[in-house]
Amino acid sequence: MPEIALTPQTVARVRGVFGDQVAVLHSGLSDGERADAWRALRRGERRVAVGPRSAVFAPVERLAAIVVDEEHETSYKQGTAPRYHARDVALVRAKLEGARALLGSATPSLETLHLAAAGRIRRFELPERIGARPLPPVEVIDLRSAPRVPEARGVPWTEPLDRAVRDALSRGDQVILLLNRRGFATFLQCPACGDVRECPDCAISLTVHQTPPALRCHYCGHEEPVPLSCRQCGAETQRMRGLGTQQLEHFVALRFPAARIARMDLDTTSTKWAHHRILERVAQGQVDILLGTQMIAKGLDFPNVTVVGVVDADTGLHLPDFRAAERTFQLVAQVAGRAGRGPRGGRVFVQTRAPDHHAIRAAAVHSVAEFAAAELPLRAPPQPAYPPHVGLARFVAAHEDPAVAEAAAARVAAWLRRASAERLAGALMVLGPAPCPVMRLKARWRWHVLVKSAEARAIGRVVRAWGARPHSAVVVDRDPVSLL
Numbered sequence: 021m022p023e024i025a026l027t028p029q030t031v032a033r034v035r036g037v038f039g040d041q042v043a044v045l046h047s048g049l050s051d052g053e054r055a056d057a058w059r060a061l062r063r064g065e066r067r068v069a070v071g072p073r074s075a076v077f078a079p080v081e082r083l084a085a086i087v088v089d090e091e092h093e094t095s096y097k098q099g100t101a102p103r104y105h106a107r108d109v110a111l112v113r114a115k116l117e118g119a120r121a122l123l124g125s126a127t128p129s130l131e132t133l134h135l136a137a138a139g140r141i142r143r144f145e146l147p148e149r150i151g152a153r154p155l156p157p158v159e160v161i162d163l164r165s166a167p168r169v170p171e172a173r174g175v176p177w178t179e180p181l182d183r184a185v186r187d188a189l190s191r192g193d194q195v196i197l198l199l200n201r202r203g204f205a206t207f208l209q210c211p212a213c214g215d216v217r218e219c220p221d222c223a224i225s226l227t228v229h230q231t232p233p234a235l236r237c238h239y240c241g242h243e244e245p246v247p248l249s250c251r252q253c254g255a256e257t258q259r260m261r262g263l264g265t266q267q268l269e270h271f272v273a274l275r276f277p278a279a280r281i282a283r284m285d286l287d288t289t290s291t292k293w294a295h296h297r298i299l300e301r302v303a304q305g306q307v308d309i310l311l312g313t314q315m316i317a318k319g320l321d322f323p324n325v326t327v328v329g330v331v332d333a334d335t336g337l338h339l340p341d342f343r344a345a346e347r348t349f350q351l352v353a354q355v356a357g358r359a360g361r362g363p364r365g366g367r368v369f370v371q372t373r374a375p376d377h378h379a380i381r382a383a384a385v386h387s388v389a390e391f392a393a394a395e396l397p398l399r400a401p402p403q404p405a406y407p408p409h410v411g412l413a414r415f416v417a418a419h420e421d422p423a424v425a426e427a428a429a430a431r432v433a434a435w436l437r438r439a440s441a442e443r444l445a446g447a448l449m450v451l452g453p454a455p456c457p458v459m460r461l462k463a464r465w466r467w468h469v470l471v472k473s474a475e476a477r478a479i480g481r482v483v484r485a486w487g488a489r490p491h492s493a494v495v496v497d498r499d500p501v502s503l504l
């Protein structure tokens with residue numbers, strides 16, 4: 021499973037079927053508990069292992085099957101060494117041990133769709149939804165023209181969404197609101213000179229938090245007090261721009277004072293079992309409105325949720341990453357599926373400034389096929405080619421000294437170009453060196469080089485050859501899930 025804390029219902033279902041046979045592996049286990057679970061699996065006392073990413077290595081004896089639930093989730097890729105992708109490991113391990121691998125998703129990754137189209141894996145469809153209920157109708161609301169609720173000020177809150185939430189609450193139904201950005205405001209900007217407060221260690225704007233008040237970096241955790249005046253020009257008013265979940269919560273509480281509201285994001289779930297407590301309250305009907313980041317989009321099954329609102333679908337759409345559209349499609353389609361799981365049905369409202377974007381349009385009709393048909397050609401020639409049409413590896417050079425990082429990246433690029441020309445018959449396409457979109461992270465400057473090839477073997481050869489040399493300033497990530 022992608023993240024065990026977010027999927028207590030799935031764990032409960034597996035336990036419900038296999039009972040004592042199940043060993044649940046998760047990061048909350050002590051070393052002793054983990055060792056006990058592993059021994060029980062190794063001895064065959066437990067025969068089903070459930071867990072996040074690393075559970076793919078669980079010492080299950082006589083392995084029959086590996087199920088990768090929500091196979092499109094990026095959390096299956098480990099961001100630090102060893103940079104493995106649990107889905108790929110599952111396919112290889114199943115092959116080695118003669119087991120079956122089952123990849124499950126309502127919004128499969130394009131890589132997996134590609135394997136299916138090439139006949140390398142078999143495709144099974146579940147055309148009917150839970151209880152044979154139809155998928156809920158999705159209304160796409162154009163934020164550029166739809167009438168806004170005047171009291172909403174900086175919050176993109178339109179009248180159709182407002183009415184739907186009000187009606188749901190008056191019927192005693194539950195509402196889910198998705199906003200994939202935590203904090204109060206995305207950044208603080210001086211209206212006089214335009215200066216935006218950035219993290220001193222990462223080239224990324226600081227997020228405004230209100231409980232407790234601070235400016236915080238979401239990449240490295242740097243924290244500083246909210247300034248009273250601009251550090252560049254001294255102007256005294258600072259304007260908060262961009263909406264975060266804290267501000268949405270604040271607004272929704274004012275707008276619907278009688279509603280019981282729960283917020284779920286990284287800031288409200290830092291303690292052990294915090295996810296569980298929030299979801300329990302929703303399940304028991306003690307919450308009228310659940311709002312939060314992508315955490316609330318996954319796998320939840322609450323039959324009393326009749327309205328789902330995507331408050332701003334565009335938060336991730338324009339990131340400089342070739343998977344930005346795919347992520348947006350998956351997120352919107354997944355959260356849309358949270359509505360109407362009970363007999364009362366449901367409706368979904370997607371607020372966007374890009375109503376014609378293929379990611380939004382395909383999500384609105386719950387169509388993976390439509391999304392893939394529009395997205396796959398955009399990753400193939402004559403456009404620059406990207407996975408799944410080609411394999412990809414990313415070499416990242418990071419150093420406190422920007423000149424060292426740049427020079428290291430330039431050396432890798434030259435080495436790669438030479439290797440391609442002299443030993444791989446030109447099979448590699450080498451891009452860069454270029455500054456990473458997040459150019460400075462945790463006080464280190466970052467440059468990257470991307471390598472693409474239609475031949476997976478050629479990429480494997482340079483990745484292995486480079487990995488065999490000691491280069492502290494450059495790490496290589498094969499099949500990266502993020503290019504930021």
Ligand SMILES: [Zn+2]
Nearest residue numbers: 210213250253
């Ligand atoms: Zn200023």
Ligand SMILES: [Zn+2]
Nearest residue numbers: 219222237240
């Ligand atoms: Zn930072």
